[in-house]
Amino acid sequence: MIELGLGRIARLVQQTPLTWSAIHVAGTNGKGSISAYLSYLLSAEGVRCGRFTSPHLIDKWDCITINERVVQESLFRRIESQVRQRDKKLGIGASDFELLTATAFEIFNHERVEVGVVEVGMGGRLDATNVLKHVLVSVIAKIGMDHQAFLGSTIEEIAREKGGILKPGVPCVIDSTNEKGVIDTLSNIVQDLGIDASFVSPDKAKEHAPAFAELLKAWDLEPHQEENMCLAASALNIALAQIRPQTDPLRLLPLLAKVRWPGRLENVVLEPLISRSKPVLLDGAHNPQSAAVLGRYVDRKLRANSQPVTWVIAASSGKDLAGVFCSLIHPGDNVATAEFGPVDGMPWVMPTKSADLASTISSISGIGQMKSFQGDLLSAMQWASEVSQSGPIVIAGSLYLVSDVHRLLRNAKQ
Numbered sequence: 001m002i003e004l005g006l007g008r009i010a011r012l013v014q015q016t017p018l019t020w021s022a023i024h025v026a027g028t029n030g031k032g033s034i035s036a037y038l039s040y041l042l043s044a045e046g047v048r049c050g051r052f053t054s055p056h057l058i059d060k061w062d063c064i065t066i067n068e069r070v071v072q073e074s075l076f077r078r079i080e081s082q083v084r085q086r087d088k089k090l091g092i093g094a095s096d097f098e099l100l101t102a103t104a105f106e107i108f109n110h111e112r113v114e115v116g117v118v119e120v121g122m123g124g125r126l127d128a129t130n131v132l133k134h135v136l137v138s139v140i141a142k143i144g145m146d147h148q149a150f151l152g153s154t155i156e157e158i159a160r161e162k163g164g165i166l167k168p169g170v171p172c173v174i175d176s177t178n179e180k181g182v183i184d185t186l187s188n189i190v191q192d193l194g195i196d197a198s199f200v201s202p203d204k205a206k207e208h209a210p211a212f213a214e215l216l217k218a219w220d221l222e223p224h225q226e227e228n229m230c231l232a233a234s235a236l237n238i239a240l241a242q243i244r245p246q247t248d249p250l251r252l253l254p255l256l257a258k259v260r261w262p263g264r265l266e267n268v269v270l271e272p273l274i275s276r277s278k279p280v281l282l283d284g285a286h287n288p289q290s291a292a293v294l295g296r297y298v299d300r301k302l303r304a305n306s307q308p309v310t311w312v313i314a315a316s317s318g319k320d321l322a323g324v325f326c327s328l329i330h331p332g333d334n335v336a337t338a339e340f341g342p343v344d345g346m347p348w349v350m351p352t353k354s355a356d357l358a359s360t361i362s363s364i365s366g367i368g369q370m371k372s373f374q375g376d377l378l379s380a381m382q383w384a385s386e387v388s389q390s391g392p393i394v395i396a397g398s399l400y401l402v403s404d405v406h407r408l409l410r411n412a413k414q
Contacts, residue, residue: 004126004150008094012087012102013131020050020113021134023239026120026127026162027141027175029290030228034141036261037232038239039117041252043067045244050113052104052129054097054121055399057262058407060344064104066111079106096345097121101128114243123151125164137238138165138172139231142224143182144289149318159185171196173234176204177227200234202226209233212253219257222265224293229256263402265297270405272412273378276385281392284399286316288323294396295328302392303330308368310334310388312380313357313397317350321360324397331366334387336380338373340400349400377404 023038025031032053039051049067056063061076080103087094094102101121108116115136120127143159151161159182166172166189174186176199183199190197202223206213212233216226233256237249260266263284270276281302285294302309311329314337315321329335337358339351354372361370369387373380384393395405 004123006126006128006131008092009098009101009128009131011090011092012083012094012098013105015086016106016109018105018132018134019109020116021136021243022132023115023117023137023139023235024120024129024132024135024165025117025139025141026124026165027139028144028146028158028162028287029293030141030175030224030231031119031139033225033228033261033264034139034232034235035117035119037229037256037259038236039065040068040259041232041236041255042115042117042239044255045240045247045252047243048112048114050104050108050111050116052101052108052116053119054100055343055346055403057403058410060100063100064107066107066113071107071111075107075110076103079103079110082106095128096347098128100345101131115239120162120165122147123158123161123164125161127165130165135167135170136242137235138167138170139235140165140172140174140186141228141231142175142289143178144287145320146287146289155179155181156185160189163189166190166193166195168193168195171198171238173198173200173231173238175227175231176201198234198238200230202230205230205233209250211250215253215256222293222297232256262406263399265294266402268405268409270381270385270409273408274382274385276393278390281394281396282402282405283394283396284402285328285396286319286324286398288320288327291324291328291396294394298328298392298394302394307391308332308334310336310384310391310393312336312338312377312384312393312395313361314338314340314354314377314401315352315357315397316400317352319352321352321357322363325357325361326364328396329361329364329367331364332368334368334384335361335370336373336384337361337370338377338380338401339375340377340398340404341375343400343403351398351400377401378408381405
């Protein structure tokens with residue numbers, strides 16, 4: 001169950017004051033990648049850095065890293081048990097995400113990190129991570145329509161919630177490629193708080209940081225990748241100016257090319273799960289905005305000579321199915337509708353039934369072969385391999401689907 005609010009988490013962590021400074025990252029899309037960029041660069045500079053992102057990929061504890069290494073399960077279990085005992089003793093009744101957040105923060109204390117890069121779970125203003133006090137810089141990535149039941153029905157309302165991480169005296173970095181309603185809303189918050197704000201974009205990088213802009217051009221990135229890297233570079237500059245003023249951030253930026261973030265335009269080989277040696281594309285696009293980004297990439301990279309794409313898709317219950325998938329799937333494409341399994345620590349997350357997903361997809365005229373696989377992701381991937389005839393395969397629609405694919409691969413290789 002999702003319960004927004006700061007009262008419970010504040011009580012949960014008040015006995016162990018946080019000993020580290022934070023970089024706080026919010027947004028609808030891109031915040032995980034930005035967090036990964038920042039923690040990688042900070043660790044490369046010798047800053048002892050923790051990172052907390054959500055959801056986890058395979059194991060519940062892999063959402064917490066120290067200097068780019070996943071925290072040891074034994075340490076996670078020990079700290080988590082202490083947090084749960086405290087919750088029970090004080091009668092707080094914290095939610096699962098609040099317990100996880102407190103666990104991550106206390107692991108950062110235990111591991112004596114200097115900086116914790118913290119990704120917002122949902123929204124910002126009332127998200128458990130917003131209990132942070134010692135923030136070096138706040139980052140707001142691309143904002144779109146998502147979680148309307150909790151954050152608001154308009155883009156301005158959602159932007160206001162995500163802008164709730166902005167704090168007096170804390171500089172911020174904002175993606176200036178956001179739509180006008182988002183920029184206007186965030187600009188008003190910035191003005192009300194009287195804080196320094198950097199509105200950044202690849203176009204502005206060409207003007208203010210030409211050497212960095214040349215790097216981006218040489219890497220042949222997708223537009224959203226350039227935008228996220230620009231945000232990370234700007235936030236890194238602000239953070240290092242406070243903790244390592246002698247460091248030139250520009251010399252670290254070439255390392256961005258080495259950062260890999262699972263489930264974001266990720267090419268994976270599914271052998272030995274299925275009999276296919278060619279890579280498939282794995283992407284966690286799960287809202288209309290991220291689906292549009294994925295669609296542009298697929299159209300540019302995979303649809304050579306109008307070649308059809310074979311999709312394996314799943315979605316969380318309550319998602320805008322038409323908004324996500326009808327822009328991705330073209331006439332002639334093949335589709336396997338599937339379901340992801342239970343999500344550890346998040347029992348409220350449920351998949352859309354594969355038959356319901358197939359019903360939505362059937363509205364696309366001229367679609368190729370389609371088959372529904374209830375609770376059987378492996379069979380869906382095997383079917384996709386057979387009908388694709390060595391053509392491109394894309395697995396998308398949910399980060400939880402990405403997690404299940406990685407989990408199946410790990411188990412198959414053990």
